[in-house]
Amino acid sequence: MAKSLTPIPYLFAILLLHVVSANSFAHPSLYNHFRKCLKKHTNPPSDQATISTILFAQSNVSYPSVLRNYIRNARFNTSSTPKPSLIITPLHESHVQSTVICAKSIIPIQIKIRSGGHDYKGISYISDEPFIVLDLFNLRDVTVDAENGVVVIQAGATLGELHYQIWKKSKIRGFPAGVCPIVGVGGHLSGGGYGNMLWRYGISVDNIIDARILDVNGRILDKDSMGEDLFWAIRGPSSATLRGQKTVRVSVVTLFLGGANELVTLLEKEFPVLGLNKKNCNELTWIQFVLWWASYDYTKPETLLDRKLNSADFLKRKSDYVQNPISRDGLEWIWKKMIELKSILFVFNPYGGRMSEISSDATPFPHRAGNLFNIQYSVTWEEAGSVEKNYTTQAKMLYSYMTPFVLRNPRSAYLNYKDLDIGINTFGENSYEEGEVYGLKYFNDNFERLVKVKREVDPENFFRNKQSIPVLPKKG
Structure with missing residues (x-):
C-alpha cells in the first residue's frame, strides 16, 4: 500500500494594497500599460505569448463571466457591487509574479487574489477602492507521488480535484481533508494550514459507514465523545410537528471506520435513543463517502471535477x-x-x-x-x-x-467561515489594535506570531484585506 499522502501547502497572499488616488487610477490606457508591463516582467519569454489571453478589461466580452464564475455568495454579485478594473487569470507561476510587480510599479493599485474558496464575504473580489483581481483558477495541477507519499497542489485546485486525483492515481483508501468539493485548497499568508479537516483520521480504511437518523431532539449533543472511530455531525434543524406541537427535526450524520454490525452494536450501547439498525447504514469506500457527503451520485467520482461555476446562492x-x-x-x-x-x-x-x-x-x-x-x-x-x-x-x-x-474571552471563530461582524481593519493608526480584535478570535495565541511573520515578509503591508494580519507599529 502507498504511504499516507501529505499535501504540501501552496501558500499565497490574499491582502490589499496602498490607497490609490482616483486621478492616478483613471488613466485611459491602464489595460495597455499593464499588458506591456506583464510582457516585460514575465520570464521565461515563452510564457509571454499567452499574456493577451489572460488579461480582461471591463470592456472584454468575457469579463462578466470570468468575474461571476467564482463568486460564492450572490450578495456580492449585483450591479452595485464594486468591480475590478482588470482581471488577470495566470496560466503560469511567472504570470503571478509579474502581476504583483506591475500592480506595485505601474500605478500602485490594490490587488485581490482569488482561488475559489469559501470567501463568504467576497474580500477576494470586491473593494471600496480601485482594484484588480488575480484569479488563480487556471493553476489547478495536482501532482500525486504515491510511491513517496507526497502530493503537490497548486493554489487554484479544488478539494474535489484533490480527492479525485488521489483516488485515481494511488491505492490509498482514506484521506483526511475538507468536505466541500468546489472549495479551493489554497491557503494565504495570514492563515496557511487552517486545519479545515472535518474528518479526524488519517488512516486507511476498508469500509466507511454513513447513517442519517432524523427526529433526534438534540440529545446526542450532551455527550462529550462518541469514540475515536466515529465521526458525527448534526445538521438542521428543519421544522416539524409532533403530537400537534411545533418542534424541530435534526439529522445526525456519521462516518464510522468499520463495519455496519460493529456500528450498530456501538450505538445500541452508547445511544439507544437513535434506534439505529443495519438498514440505516451504507457501506461505502472512501471516495464514495466523499461524493455522498457532497450530495453527489456516489457512483461517479468524475463529478468531483465539476466546479459549479456561477451558481452562488x-x-x-x-x-x-x-x-x-x-x-x-x-x-x-x-x-x-x-x-x-x-x-x-x-x-x-x-x-x-x-x-x-x-x-x-x-x-x-x-x-x-x-x-x-x-x-x-x-x-x-x-x-x-x-x-x-x-x-x-x-x-x-x-x-x-x-x-x-459557546467559548468566550475571546469568543472564537473559524477563519474559513469568514465573518466581518467580528471586526475589520481600516489600516489607520490603530491598525494593530483593530487587527487584534478579530485576529485573536481566529488565531488565539498564534496571532502574535503571525504579526511577526507579517513584519518580516510584508513590512509595507502591500497585501492586505479587511481581516488580514496587521503590521506591528514601529517603536519610536
Whole structure:
C-alpha cells in the first residue's frame, strides 16, 4: 500500500494594497500599460505569448463571466457591487509574479487574489477602492507521488480535484481533508494550514459507514465523545410537528471506520435513543463517502471535477466553538428560539481525534484539544432585495442567543467561515489594535506570531484585506 499522502501547502497572499488616488487610477490606457508591463516582467519569454489571453478589461466580452464564475455568495454579485478594473487569470507561476510587480510599479493599485474558496464575504473580489483581481483558477495541477507519499497542489485546485486525483492515481483508501468539493485548497499568508479537516483520521480504511437518523431532539449533543472511530455531525434543524406541537427535526450524520454490525452494536450501547439498525447504514469506500457527503451520485467520482461555476446562492454564515457540553435544558431553549427564527440552520462538527493530537501552535489554526465541536450558523435565500435584512438579522440573533453556550474571552471563530461582524481593519493608526480584535478570535495565541511573520515578509503591508494580519507599529 502507498504511504499516507501529505499535501504540501501552496501558500499565497490574499491582502490589499496602498490607497490609490482616483486621478492616478483613471488613466485611459491602464489595460495597455499593464499588458506591456506583464510582457516585460514575465520570464521565461515563452510564457509571454499567452499574456493577451489572460488579461480582461471591463470592456472584454468575457469579463462578466470570468468575474461571476467564482463568486460564492450572490450578495456580492449585483450591479452595485464594486468591480475590478482588470482581471488577470495566470496560466503560469511567472504570470503571478509579474502581476504583483506591475500592480506595485505601474500605478500602485490594490490587488485581490482569488482561488475559489469559501470567501463568504467576497474580500477576494470586491473593494471600496480601485482594484484588480488575480484569479488563480487556471493553476489547478495536482501532482500525486504515491510511491513517496507526497502530493503537490497548486493554489487554484479544488478539494474535489484533490480527492479525485488521489483516488485515481494511488491505492490509498482514506484521506483526511475538507468536505466541500468546489472549495479551493489554497491557503494565504495570514492563515496557511487552517486545519479545515472535518474528518479526524488519517488512516486507511476498508469500509466507511454513513447513517442519517432524523427526529433526534438534540440529545446526542450532551455527550462529550462518541469514540475515536466515529465521526458525527448534526445538521438542521428543519421544522416539524409532533403530537400537534411545533418542534424541530435534526439529522445526525456519521462516518464510522468499520463495519455496519460493529456500528450498530456501538450505538445500541452508547445511544439507544437513535434506534439505529443495519438498514440505516451504507457501506461505502472512501471516495464514495466523499461524493455522498457532497450530495453527489456516489457512483461517479468524475463529478468531483465539476466546479459549479456561477451558481452562488444568497447567504450569511457565522461560527462558534463549544468546549463544554450543552445541557438538555439549554438545547430545548435553543430549539425554541430556532422555531421562532424559522429560517436559520446550523451544522455542529465535532473535533477530537487527530485534531486534538496536534499542538495548537503547530500551525496557525489553533482550535484543537479542548474543543468539543464547531458550529456554523447558516441562512440561505434565493432572491435579492429587501428580504436580505430579515435573513441576516436571523443569523445575528441566533449568534446572540448562543452566547451562554459557546467559548468566550475571546469568543472564537473559524477563519474559513469568514465573518466581518467580528471586526475589520481600516489600516489607520490603530491598525494593530483593530487587527487584534478579530485576529485573536481566529488565531488565539498564534496571532502574535503571525504579526511577526507579517513584519518580516510584508513590512509595507502591500497585501492586505479587511481581516488580514496587521503590521506591528514601529517603536519610536
